[in-house]
Amino acid sequence: xxxxxxxxxxxxxxxxxxxxxxxxxxxxxxxxxxxxxxxxxxxxxxxxxxxxxxxxxxxxxxxxxxxxxxxxxxxxxxxxxxxxxxxxxxxxxxxxxxxxxxxxxxxxxxxxxxxxxxxxxxxxxxxxxxxxxxxxxxxxxxxxxxxxxxxxxxxxxxxxxxxxxxxxxxxxxxxxxxxxxxxxxxxxxxxxxxxx
Amino acid sequence: xxxxxxxxxxxxxxxxxxxxxxxxxxxxxxxxxxxxxxxxxxxxxxxxxxxxxxxxxxxxxxxxxxxxxxxxxxxxxxxxxxxxxxxxxxxxxxxxxxxxxxxxxxxxxxxxxxxxxxxxxxxxxxxxxxxxxxxxxxxxxxxxxxxxxxxxxxxxxxxxxxxxxxxxxxxxxxxxxxxxxxxxxxxxxxxxxxxxxxxxxxxxxxxxxxxxxxxxxxxxxxxxxxxxxxxxxxxxxxxxxxxxxxxxxxxxxxxxxxxxxxxxxxxxxxxxxxxxxxxxxxxxxxxxxxxxxxxxxxxxxxxxxxxxxxxxxxxxxxxxxxxxxxxxxxxxxxxxxxxxxxxxxxxxxxxxxxxxxxxxxxxxxxxxxxxxxxxxxxxxxxxxxxxxxxxxxxxxxxxxxxxxxxxxxxxxxxxxxxxxxxxxxxxxxxxxxxxxxxxxxxxxxxxxxxxxxxxxxxxxxxxxxx
Numbered sequence: 001x002x003x004x005x006x007x008x009x010x011x012x013x014x015x016x017x018x019x020x021x022x023x024x025x026x027x028x029x030x031x032x033x034x035x036x037x038x039x040x041x042x043x044x045x046x047x048x049x050x051x052x053x054x055x056x057x058x059x060x061x062x063x064x065x066x067x068x069x070x071x072x073x074x075x076x077x078x079x080x081x082x083x084x085x086x087x088x089x090x091x092x093x094x095x096x097x098x099x100x101x102x103x104x105x106x107x108x109x110x111x112x113x114x115x116x117x118x119x120x121x122x123x124x125x126x127x128x129x130x131x132x133x134x135x136x137x138x139x140x141x142x143x144x145x146x147x148x149x150x151x152x153x154x155x156x157x158x159x160x161x162x163x164x165x166x167x168x169x170x171x172x173x174x175x176x177x178x179x180x181x182x183x184x185x186x187x188x189x190x191x192x193x194x195x196x
Numbered sequence: 197x198x199x200x201x202x203x204x205x206x207x208x209x210x211x212x213x214x215x216x217x218x219x220x221x222x223x224x225x226x227x228x229x230x231x232x233x234x235x236x237x238x239x240x241x242x243x244x245x246x247x248x249x250x251x252x253x254x255x256x257x258x259x260x261x262x263x264x265x266x267x268x269x270x271x272x273x274x275x276x277x278x279x280x281x282x283x284x285x286x287x288x289x290x291x292x293x294x295x296x297x298x299x300x301x302x303x304x305x306x307x308x309x310x311x312x313x314x315x316x317x318x319x320x321x322x323x324x325x326x327x328x329x330x331x332x333x334x335x336x337x338x339x340x341x342x343x344x345x346x347x348x349x350x351x352x353x354x355x356x357x358x359x360x361x362x363x364x365x366x367x368x369x370x371x372x373x374x375x376x377x378x379x380x381x382x383x384x385x386x387x388x389x390x391x392x393x394x395x396x397x398x399x400x401x402x403x404x405x406x407x408x409x410x411x412x413x414x415x416x417x418x419x420x421x422x423x424x425x426x427x428x429x430x431x432x433x434x435x436x437x438x439x440x441x442x443x444x445x446x447x448x449x450x451x452x453x454x455x456x457x458x459x460x461x462x463x464x465x466x467x468x469x470x471x472x473x474x475x476x477x478x479x480x481x482x483x484x485x486x487x488x489x490x491x492x493x494x495x496x497x498x499x500x501x502x503x504x505x506x507x508x509x510x511x512x513x514x515x516x517x518x519x520x521x522x523x524x525x526x527x528x529x530x531x532x533x534x535x536x537x538x539x540x541x542x543x544x545x546x547x548x549x550x551x552x553x554x555x556x557x558x559x560x561x562x563x564x565x566x567x568x569x570x571x572x573x574x575x576x577x578x579x580x581x582x583x584x585x586x587x588x589x590x591x592x593x594x595x596x597x598x599x600x601x602x603x604x605x606x607x608x609x610x611x612x613x614x615x616x617x618x619x620x621x622x623x624x625x626x627x628x629x630x631x632x633x634x635x636x637x638x639x640x641x642x643x644x645x646x647x648x649x650x651x652x653x654x655x656x657x658x659x660x661x662x
Contacts, residue, residue, distance in 0.1 A: 165322075
């Protein structure tokens with residue numbers, strides 16, 4: 001039952017991270033980011049006490065809220081990405097290829113990390129690889145921040161299986177919030193520059 | 197009071213306070229004095245060692261417990277604390293000439309405090325997290341309000357953030373290697389992760405494209421400050437890994453990997469620097485070359501000599517980069533741009549700033565009489581003792597940096613005939629550049645002056661220092 005639920009969570013992670021890659025509307029992106037943190041919370045709670053896992057969830061939601069509030073106040077910045085190709089179909093196709101690689105490699109990586117189950121590794125690798133793909137397709141501060149948060153969340157999910165220090169949990173939360181604040185700051189700068 | 201409170205807590209608190217002070221000069225003075233005071237305390241009252249002052253006995257407790265883990269700064273860290281806060285004082289004082297005290301001093305103090313925390317956290321593997329936090333604080337320092345963040349800053353953020361997961365995971369795997377019987381596959385995996393982590397953190401070739409971009413977009417002084425401090429702590433973290441894990445310390449492959457990576461980084465930077473026409477990018481390539489030099493020093497078969505060379509390069513590097521970026525900032529205000537075309541003939545209007553740029557560049561290329569010469573000479577000699585090829589490439593890279601110094605000089609002196617000599621630098625700018633240049637020559641002529649301070653630095657490592 002728990003395993004089936006874990007795979008359900010991995011499916012949710014796939015939906016949210018592919019959604020983040022494809023979505024152009026920042027409101028959807030923030031909702032997907034929040035959903036991503038919720039799904040990761042479930043995987044992390046398999047290894048950490050609920051309170052510590054909840055701290056990660058709340059930090060992630062705070063990060064999404066900080067980015068969202070910045071977007072509300074900033075001038076709408078629709079990044080006309082300079083690189084080609086830009087279409088949704090291409091992004092979906094790339095995400096499909098990346099996911100294929102994730103499902104192929106995850107079983108062998110599980111051996112490296114004692115304590116991490118296959119759903120943990122698959123979920124974490126999905127986040128890391130789709131986050132990397134996201135970073136490779138954008139030069140917009142908001143998108144870069146979303147990509148970095150996704151990669152970092154993937155790593156945190158994996159690392160939670162092997163390390164349960166409170167200090168590490170606290171520092172990782174600080175890094176997540178710091179990244180969101182740095183991203184918000186860059187979004188504000190970009191928006192101010194573009195304002196007429 | 198405990199050492200972490202003094203050297204981490206106080207600077208962090210003060211950084212927040214300085215940020216809201218209204219006057220830039222006041223911020224510069226306070227920041228400089230505080231940094232000097234922290235260096236002085238480290239010198240006179242080393243953490244964990246009781247000192248008698250008259251009837252008083254002073255002891256700074258070395259450890260503080262935070263969330264179940266120890267943050268410890270002991271007497272072994274004394275020299276690094278003096279060095280780091282001393283270098284910080286120099287850079288903060290420099291803001292009197294460049295006028296960026298609010299960013300460089302307040303945020304710089306926070307960056308340094310976080311980096312010192314990375315040195316103090318136990319187990320040391322968690323240092324990667326604190327370095328990442330310092331990187332995040334550096335973002336507003338590199339892109340102050342009113343500027344537009346460019347690709348260089350975004351790449352800086354991405355690359356430095358990537359370093360953290362690799363290093364943390366490698367640390368976890370390495371602990372397993374150390375604890376259990378040697379598993380070749382696990383060693384290879386952890387070594388690869390570690391290599392990737394430090395490749396991102398130290399920005400070795402080819403993961404350093406963001407440095408020239410950042411130097412083009414951001415203030416040269418802010419970039420110089422961050423890229424003086426961050427790689428220093430990155431190298432210390434790398435040394436901690438080598439020191440802590442015996443298989444890594446005794447690995448036969450490590451020196452050749454370090455030499456290959458170091459030489460590639462140094463040579464590409466040296467050669468590409470020679471063809472640049474943008475003063476910011478030239479500084480960037482010099483910084484990249486310095487990382488290569490540091491890795492080459494670590495690759496030497498005699499680890500003691502390698503460590504001495506590595507640490508002895510810290511002061512000349514900070515001094516030269518400080519003088520260089522102060523001088524560039526002064527010229528940038530006049531020319532509005534950092535391309536060569538904007539600097540033609542400025543030697544007669546800004547002779548000291550132009551001299552600062554040329555001599556600092558020459559110092560980092562290892563020119564005789566200047567600060568880095570004796571140390572680079574020692575490194576070159578040791579490389580030649582191993583094989584002539586690394587020595588040849590080292591010479592070629594240094595030649596590239598020489599060439600660009602001479603090209604800069606040629607551009608600065610392209611003035612029309614009958615141009616009057618004048619000096620448009622302000623008095624604080626003149627004083628800072630002259631002091632910096634005197635320091636560069638003094639360290640070149642009397643390198644032994646740095647010995648009392650730096651000779652103890654290897655003692656911070658349990659095994660490498662012996």
